[in-house]
Amino acid sequence: MSPIRKRIRKQLRNIKKRFVKKVTVSDVKQKGDGLVFHLDLKNFWTPLKNISVTVTEGELEKPVPYKLIDKHHLTIHVPESALQELDNRLKVQLFINGQRMWITVSDDFSMNAASGILLGGKYIITRVDRSILLYRKFAELEFHAEPLSVTEQSSGYSRLVLQSSKPLSSRLPDNSIELYAFQNHKLRILDCRLIGDDCIEINDFTALSLGTWRLFIQWDGRLQPLETDGTKQAKLESFNHAITLMNQNGYACLSMSAHSFKPDTILFKQDEESIHINISADQTEDGLILQMEDTLTQETSAYPLRKNSDQNFAVLPIKELADNFSIKRFFVVSDGEKPVKKQFILDPKILAGEFSFEHIIDSQLIRFRFYVRKDGSLGLRVKRPGIRKQITSISDFKLSGYVGNLSEFVNCRANLLFEERESLESTRVPVEGTFDIDLKKLDLTSLKSKDKTIIDLYIEITDIDGHTVRKEKIRYSGSDYHKDNYYDSHVVQDSEGNLHYYLITTTPFNNTKIETFAVPSHIELKDEGAVKDRHIWLIGERYDTAQDNGIVLYQWLRDNTDIEAYYVIEKDSKDYKNVSDDPHVLEFGSQEHYDISLKAGVLLGTHDLENILPFKTARGFFHYEDTYKVFLQHGVLGRKNVEYHKKFYDVPFDLFIVSSDEEKEEIVMEEMGYESDEVAVTGLARFDRLIQNEPPKDILLMPTWRDWINTDQQFLESEYFSTYVNLINNQELNNLLREHNVRLNFYPHYRAQDFFERNIDLEDSQVNFIPFGSRKVQDLLIEHALLITDYSTVSFDFIKMKKPVIHYHFDVERFFRRGILRPVEDTFIGRIAQSEQEIVDLIKDRVLHDFENYEVDITGVIKYPDYRNCERIYQAVLKGLEQKPATAIQQY
Numbered sequence: 001m002s003p004i005r006k007r008i009r010k011q012l013r014n015i016k017k018r019f020v021k022k023v024t025v026s027d028v029k030q031k032g033d034g035l036v037f038h039l040d041l042k043n044f045w046t047p048l049k050n051i052s053v054t055v056t057e058g059e060l061e062k063p064v065p066y067k068l069i070d071k072h073h074l075t076i077h078v079p080e081s082a083l084q085e086l087d088n089r090l091k092v093q094l095f096i097n098g099q100r101m102w103i104t105v106s107d108d109f110s111m112n113a114a115s116g117i118l119l120g121g122k123y124i125i126t127r128v129d130r131s132i133l134l135y136r137k138f139a140e141l142e143f144h145a146e147p148l149s150v151t152e153q154s155s156g157y158s159r160l161v162l163q164s165s166k167p168l169s170s171r172l173p174d175n176s177i178e179l180y181a182f183q184n185h186k187l188r189i190l191d192c193r194l195i196g197d198d199c200i201e202i203n204d205f206t207a208l209s210l211g212t213w214r215l216f217i218q219w220d221g222r223l224q225p226l227e228t229d230g231t232k233q234a235k236l237e238s239f240n241h242a243i244t245l246m247n248q249n250g251y252a253c254l255s256m257s258a259h260s261f262k263p264d265t266i267l268f269k270q271d272e273e274s275i276h277i278n279i280s281a282d283q284t285e286d287g288l289i290l291q292m293e294d295t296l297t298q299e300t301s302a303y304p305l306r307k308n309s310d311q312n313f314a315v316l317p318i319k320e321l322a323d324n325f326s327i328k329r330f331f332v333v334s335d336g337e338k339p340v341k342k343q344f345i346l347d348p349k350i351l352a353g354e355f356s357f358e359h360i361i362d363s364q365l366i367r368f369r370f371y372v373r374k375d376g377s378l379g380l381r382v383k384r385p386g387i388r389k390q391i392t393s394i395s396d397f398k399l400s401g402y403v404g405n406l407s408e409f410v411n412c413r414a415n416l417l418f419e420e421r422e423s424l425e426s427t428r429v430p431v432e433g434t435f436d437i438d439l440k441k442l443d444l445t446s447l448k449s450k451d452k453t454i455i456d457l458y459i460e461i462t463d464i465d466g467h468t469v470r471k472e473k474i475r476y477s478g479s480d481y482h483k484d485n486y487y488d489s490h491v492v493q494d495s496e497g498n499l500h501y502y503l504i505t506t507t508p509f510n511n512t513k514i515e516t517f518a519v520p521s522h523i524e525l526k527d528e529g530a531v532k533d534r535h536i537w538l539i540g541e542r543y544d545t546a547q548d549n550g551i552v553l554y555q556w557l558r559d560n561t562d563i564e565a566y567y568v569i570e571k572d573s574k575d576y577k578n579v580s581d582d583p584h585v586l587e588f589g590s591q592e593h594y595d596i597s598l599k600a601g602v603l604l605g606t607h608d609l610e611n612i613l614p615f616k617t618a619r620g621f622f623h624y625e626d627t628y629k630v631f632l633q634h635g636v637l638g639r640k641n642v643e644y645h646k647k648f649y650d651v652p653f654d655l656f657i658v659s660s661d662e663e664k665e666e667i668v669m670e671e672m673g674y675e676s677d678e679v680a681v682t683g684l685a686r687f688d689r690l691i692q693n694e695p696p697k698d699i700l701l702m703p704t705w706r707d708w709i710n711t712d713q714q715f716l717e718s719e720y721f722s723t724y725v726n727l728i729n730n731q732e733l734n735n736l737l738r739e740h741n742v743r744l745n746f747y748p749h750y751r752a753q754d755f756f757e758r759n760i761d762l763e764d765s766q767v768n769f770i771p772f773g774s775r776k777v778q779d780l781l782i783e784h785a786l787l788i789t790d791y792s793t794v795s796f797d798f799i800k801m802k803k804p805v806i807h808y809h810f811d812v813e814r815f816f817r818r819g820i821l822r823p824v825e826d827t828f829i830g831r832i833a834q835s836e837q838e839i840v841d842l843i844k845d846r847v848l849h850d851f852e853n854y855e856v857d858i859t860g861v862i863k864y865p866d867y868r869n870c871e872r873i874y875q876a877v878l879k880g881l882e883q884k885p886a887t888a889i890q891q892y
Contacts, residue, residue, distance in 0.1 A: 023094060024106040025128050030117050030249070034079040037092070037132060040106060041072050044096070052095045055082050064092065076132070083134070084120045088857035089826065092132035102130050118143055118225060125184055127825060135825045137185055140855030147227035148217060150252055152234035152245055153199050157338040160236055160245065162226070162252075164198045180223055181213040181254065185825060185832065188213070189841060205238045205256070207837055212246075213254045226252035240341055261332045261342035266378070268355040268370060275321065275357075275368075278313045279305065279332075287335030290314040292380075296326035297719040305332070318359050321380060322366055324717055328380040329373070344378040363463045364470070365408040384470075385409065389459045391476045391512050394504055397490040399512075401474070402434045409461050412469055417458040418442065418514070423449035428460065440490060444514065445500050450570075451518035451589050452543075452614060457511070471711070479510035483608055483643070484618045485650045486515070497521030503616055508643050517615050523594050525622075532626050534601030534881055536564045540612030541605070541634070543588055544573035547776050549632045549657075550606050551579065553685035556870035558584065563874075566596045568612050574773030589614050602877065603627050606634040619651055628884065630655045630877055633684060635793025636861050637667045638827040646673035655880045657873055659683050659796070660863045662826070677883065682872035683864045689778050690801050691867070696851070698743045699843065700784035701728070701767075703808070704792040705749040706815070715755045723810050724748075725760055726836055728767040733840050737766035740847050745770050747780060749792075785851035788839070791815055795830065800862055804853045805830035806842050829856045 022042040029036050041048075053066045053076050065077045078092060094101045105128045117124045121143050127133045153163035168177070177200060179190040188207040195201050200217070216223040230247035237243065237259070244255040262281065269276040277290065288305040301320060305312040321328065332342045355370040365385055373379040385408035393400035403414050415428040416437060425447045429437055447455060461470040476487070486503035493499055499519045506512055519525070537557065541550040546569050557565040569576050570588040579585045586593040593614055603609050609617045609629060619625045631644060631653040646652045656672075656679045658664045664679045706720045715721055727733070728746060737744055747770040748756045762769055770780070777794065781787070787798040787805045795805045807828050809815075824832070831854065833839035846852070864872070 021101070023101045023103045024109070025103060025132065026106045026109055028126065030119065032080075034077060034081075034083060034119070035117065035126075035134075037076045037078070039074045039076065039094070039103070041074060044071060046097070048096060050095075050097050054093050054095070056091045056093070057085065057087070057089065066094075078134070080120055083122065083124060086122060086124065086134060086136045087139070088136060088860055090134040092134070103128055103132055104130075118145070121145060123182065125825070133825070135185075136857075137825070138182075138187060139857070140853075142222045143216075144222045144224040147225045147250070150200070150226050150228060152232065155234045155236040155245075157236070158205060158238040159201065159203045160234065160243070161195065162200045162202070162245075164200065167197045168194060168200070169197045178218045180216040180218060181208060182216065183209075183211050183213045186834075187831070188838065189845065205241060205243060205254075207835075207841065208241070208254065208256050209834075210241070210256050210258065212248060213256065214248070215252045215254065228252045237338070237340055239339055259340045259342040260345045262345045263350065266346070266350055270357050273318055275316045275318060276313055277316065278308070278311045280311045285334060288312060289333040289335065290316075291331040291333050291341065292316070292320075293329045293331065294324060294326050295329055296324050297717075297722055299722065302333070318368075319361060321368060322359075322361050322382055325366075325382045325384050328382070330378040330380070343375075345376045346372045346378060348372045360410055362469055363410045363412050365410070387414075387459055387461070387470065387472060389472070389474050391457075391474055392478075394476065394478070394487045397439045397488050397502070397504070399437045399439060399504075400435070403431050403459055404433065406432065406461070409469060411464045412461050415460045415462065416474070417460040417471065418444065418447065419456050419458060420447040420449060421454040421456055423447070425449065431459075439502070439504075439514075444502060444516070445492060445494055448500075448516060448518075451520065453516060455514040455516065457513060473507075473509075473511040475510040476506050476512045479506040479512075481506050481508055481510065481648060482650045483610075483648050484616075484624075486616070486618060501616065503618075508648070515616060519594075519615070520589070523591055526595060526598060530623055531599075532601035532623065533564075533599050534628065536566070536596065536600045537602040537604060537877075538566050538568060538596055538600035538612055539604045539632075540568045542607055543568075543611045544570045544575065546573075546575040546579050546585075547778065548606050548634050549685040550604070552689055553604065553632060553870050553873060554584075556685070556688070557874065558582075560871075561874060566600070568593055568596075598622055601627060602630065602881070604630040604632055604877075606632045617651075625651045628655075628877075628881055629653045630657065630873075630880075632657050632873070636660075636684070636796045636827070637663050638861065644672065654678065654884060655680060655877060657682055657684070657876070659687075660859070660861050662860050677880075680873070680876035680880075681863055682876055683862060683869035685870045685873055686778060686797065687800055687862070687869045688867045690782065690797055692782060692801050692803075694783075696783055696785040696803065698745060698784050699737075699786045699788060700780055701744055701746045701788045702780070702792060702794060703748060703752075703790045705751045706811075708814070712755070715752070716759065719811060720752075721755065721759070723808075723836070724756070727808075727839065728760065728762070728765065730836060730840055733843065734766045736840075736844055736847060742766070742847060743768055745780070745784065747772075747775075747777075786843070786846050788843070795828075796858075796861055799829050799856060799858050800865075802853050804846050804851060806839060806846070807832045808839050809834050810836075827861055829858060829861065830854055 020043055024040045025037055026040050027038040048068060048071055051066065051068060053064050054061050055064045055078060062082065064082060067075045069075065076092060082090065094103060122136050123138050123143060125135050125137055149165035150162040153161040177192055177194045179192050179200065179202065181188045181190055190202050190207065191204040192200055192202045215226040217226060227250055228247045234245035241256040242259055246253050246255050264280045264282065267278040290303045290305050292301045303314040303316055305314050330344060334340050357368050359366050367383045369381045371379050371381065386405055388404035391399050391401040406412065406414055414431050416431045417426055417428050419426040427442060427447060444455060457474050458471050459474050460468055463469050486505045489501065489503045491499055491501050498521050501517050503515045505515050539550050539554045541548045551567060554565050554567040557563050566584050566586055567579065568586045568588055569579065586596060597613050603612060605612050615621050617624055636659050656668050656674050658668055658679055658681055661681055664681050668674050668679045669676060703724060709715050709718055709720065744767045746767055750772045753772040757769060781794060781797050785803060787795060788808060789795050790808045798805050807830060809832050831842050833842050
């Protein structure tokens, strides 16, 4: 693009910005009678008329007062009376001239001022996300309004003694004491003890992360805030932090900041296998260590800093720098009885620019770059060579494209790899530069492990010995992603007369794949589905399961209605034997399955309907477009972005099942594009089976999958694997479980099962591994007293049974890198841990409290507390069929 065009585009963007209305929160202050939010208004060129501000909780909506200061500033006053009614979430919305305003935060707004507000005995945090959201947190805790005054009595390395203005021992007869620290939605319990009559000693701060933490003392079942007079600030050190006891808005707080290390110069020198880092500083000490932290796995490596004249230097092996090809961060750790971990504080000029070098590792030219991070610390980026690759044309079942940049792979060659997703059977076609491949000449049928499957396409780089150096999926430049469409197709009849259909499609990330299904020679296609019977309902989940909403709804329909309902599942799946005695359970791909698939007028699935039909779910295949399609779901939406948007379908779902009004309106309608009459608030079918007859016991650890893990090596090197291995091997946790005779049952996601089972040692452990398919998920949820998960929606089933859930969010930013549908506070109900020590502390807390549930409000995610979800789904489908006659279904 020419400089003139760039300048014109920039000017047009600036002009556009001047006409986009913006409302930002610049400040919030707590006042005796509530909260006051200060808003800035920008680009409101027309008069500000008909302004209104409302606060809503659930379906209740009330006006709240506001004040328009001038055309650029407005304040909103949320009175204490409104906050007293807060049980879960309040939403504050601004309307100007009849239009709802999107509210964001200004660049300089600090949420610390708005977080952790104690008002009317309630702990309230705020969030700005299109609206101003107020959440009540820790509702099971009772807060005392009157503060307790404390002063610093003494402090030292990792030790702080607070002296109370009142005697404490009389209120703590066994001298047991607990200090609670709050930061936004985080809660930590500090290890401490009572000294004498009025002093509290804290000597472990590892549970606290950077930032400001407000302190409370617990007694008589209530939390009382601590306050200092603000005239003196105590300062001390721990290994990780410089700590300040301070006064903030009348509360005693601990401010945690990083130790700093400011070198005069940093110089780098490269030899054949290592990098020498030379550091000079005004004040250095003996016994320093350069610590490298992998920002992906948080694993650390230590390298001694040796003295050389007036400098310290460390030698770092280049291969270790390249581990995981991830960003690294560096610290200086002091030795001795009072070690501290110091963060580099660098002026960019100290590095004399950036230091970069190249090195060949595993036949790849790897680029390394030391740089100054935004926070002033020292970082290292490691970059593998990119592969230029793309499919540019699909025609007559031929692929045209290119692969390039292979010069940075030493003695390597490239292949277009076709790999069947189930069996991993594959075939390769050598490629270089531009390529044209006639897929009709490839024996794709020999790759198939079953009639209906998927073949993924990769560019694979192999070295001189044939070992895989890189393997990456290849995109199609003309991708127009729809789940139920395809770009080209081909049909092959094998020697036994079976018809194999091959369809070239893409994934949501525009990666190319081949979907294939077969019609065996013995299958008779009767009328090819020209006439659909809307009294015949075909139901399923994933093709290999019968544990979720599908099987529950199917069995309810068989028991309570005259609907001719059928359930489909693969014969070789573990769940098949549990339902195979039922004559209306169909074996996937059987003659009966084809017969019902061609006749069924209603299709109901927990996943895409590909899982319940033996053929491609696309217009033109056996009149698929003439069916009434119901999405039963396999969880409650609101967390990770999912691929069920209406825009992703050529023939979309006719009915979308949800569990709350918020899920319907904020997610399925606003985010996913469905109309109100296409979404039914019924609750999930499986909720009907969540009946707790026996007192639960033990702990269930049930993490979900990470979609960025694609190979065995990636799994074993992942933070995901190491985090859960470390947790189940945690000695403090195992001692706790052993002491209280509690088992922790580990049930990983089905895609992670083999990895964990092969690579963890549970001998002499209180942890028990549960193989996939050996137990029904619902039975596991019913039988356990505490659930530990990360982001799995099974947590909603657990909280519906009024049992506690702890969420382990050690990689939350990466997991939600493509966005989150609703704020964390809306759907992660229970407690959230972000470190191993934190989750162990939370587990200990629930064990010591006999697995008592947290006091939570779940109406924002599950509307109905009863056991009539299947009935509501059934009625919603009947209503939808009435509103959409059979003739209308054929008119998409």
